Amino acid sequence: MTDQPLHYCVEAGIARLTLNRPxxxxxxxxxxxxxxxxxxxxVRQDKSVRVLLLTGNGRGFCAGQDLSDRNVAPGAEAPDLGESLEKRYNPMLRTLRDLPFPTVCAVNGVAAGAGANIALACDIVLAARSASFIQAFCKIGLIPDSGGTWSLPRLVGMARAKGxxxxxxKLGAEQAEQWGLIWRCVDDEALADEALSLARHLASQPTQGLAYIKRALHASDDNGxxxxxxxxxxxxxxAGRTSDYREGVSAFMEKRKPEFKGE
Structure with missing residues (x-):
């Protein structure tokens, strides 16, 4: 792992993005x-990408905002946190949510504050058994951001979201799975392999069809x-006009495994 704050590579249709400030x-x-x-x-411009896999390096996934990067000294002018969201976090969350292919997040440790909500913006979230999710904003007088006030009540219901x-x-990974906050909790030592296996599976599937599934499910929040x-x-x-649909039907009729191209 390099000393860059983020490690990014693409291989076999999988864009792997690792947060790297351990x-x-x-x-x-x-x-x-x-x-x-x-x-x-x-990622958005690379036509070879069919799935994004997001994780963190070290003992945590992401602790959210580095508070030392915006320390408020006594008597100093208060920072404009709304500007920080408008220019940094909100564009990131919108892009992540709207990517035209599946996104998988492997939460390898604590996911706190914005870190928790960045994970929840992904389509499928796996978490190590020792991982945890913390909406830490209230402890410093703030509200959940990075989509937290939108995703929490939809995932776990209003009562649990308010709590x-x-x-x-701290919400442990096992409880997070039971509440429906995440897709699955796995043993720590299995997380990397499970996440990569899932990403490989999704990268072999009809990508455009999966993008339409995302679009439909997202729209259901507002549609009657x-x-x-x-x-x-x-x-x-x-979807019926894609080559992957034709391949899927042909493979079914011929009793063979389909070979989807993501087209």
Whole structure:
């Protein structure tokens, strides 16, 4: 692992993005934000990418914002945290959520503050059994950001969302799985292999069809039933025109394994 704040590589359709400030639990500073912005731009532009795998280096996934990067000295002018969200976090979360292929997050340790909500913005979240999720904002007088106030009630319900946000308690990976916050909790030593295996599987699937699934599920938050039926009709029409659909049907009829190209 290099000394860069973020490690990025693409292999066999998998873009692997590793947060790499282990001494600060991979918390975000200006350099990390710039690296993430560049990496997500590269991911979006690389036509070979069919899945993104996000994880952290060291004993933590991400502790959110590096507070030493915006320390407020006594008597100093208060920072504009809204500007920080507008220019840094919000564009990152929008890009991550809207990528036209699956995103997998392997939470290898503590995910706190914005770090927890960045993980939850991914499509499928795996967590090591020793990992934990902490909405730490309330402990310093802030609100959950990076999409936290949107994702938490949708994933675990309003009562649990309020408890997590207002108390800032640590939620272990096993409990997070039971509550539906994440997809699966796995043994620590199995996390890397499980996440890579999942990414490889998704990279071999009909990428455009998976992108349409994401689009439909995201839209269901705001659509009424009739609107959702119309969207399903429109997206199914598009999906039916892909070469992967033709390959899937041909493979089924010929009783063989399909070879999807992501087209």
């Amino acid at each position: 001494d600060s639990l991979n918390s975000f500073n200006g350099e990390m934000h710039a690296a993430m912005r560049a990496a997500l731009k590269a 997590l946000a207002m108390l800032g308690d 039933f009739d609107e959702q039926l119309d969207l399903e009709r429109d997206l199914q029409r598009l």
